[in-house]
Amino acid sequence: MAVAIVLLGPLQDLGRDVPGQVAAPLDWDGLLAAVGPAIAELLRDDRVNIACAGRVLADKTALDARDGDEVALLPPVSGG
């Protein structure tokens, strides 16, 4: 029973110690605990989004990931 955690962009470099999978279910507090204090601090930034099961959460603190879900940590983007 697991939730996958995926880090994108610069978070990949900063979160090398973040586990790829954690036990389900996973809420906001559980996520902050799982990623460690440095990444947790970044996740609190308004510009960092979280997607669960392919949907970006309007309120990331309402995270409710279930078994089989993928939780993506999305830092500020830069395309073009």
Next chain:
Amino acid sequence: MPDVRLLDGPFDPNTLIARFTASNPGLGGVCTFVGEVRSDGDVEALELSHYEPLTLPNMRELADRAMARFDLIDVLVVHRVGVMHPGEPIVCVSAAARHRRCAIDAVDFCMDHLKSAAWFWKREQRAHQWRWIEPRDEDYADLARWSE
């Protein structure tokens, strides 16, 4: 019907644009923007990464919004991911409309969104070192021009 593509290999914008305009006969005007990796000092390479579940669906939604907002006949949105070198195309947006202003504005709108509101992350390599590129304040200001 918008043509939206996420490509992991090199592309030739001219080929895509020629096909796009040919498939929309009788258009009043077409406006195209092509972005390339800048030869900027000692930049050796640029890498664009994305998040599969979000990036392409978000680009399709952007194209649909442009179609609705600017009264377009059609729009082409192409974006690269992967490692690119100076001179290689990164992005190509082309809009066809009956009137020029709609086509020009639609391309501007799509580019501002692709720069700072699409699911891409960019890093550049200089002197064999990779460095992530943060969005600039100007990018956010450009995007804010389109808020409704």
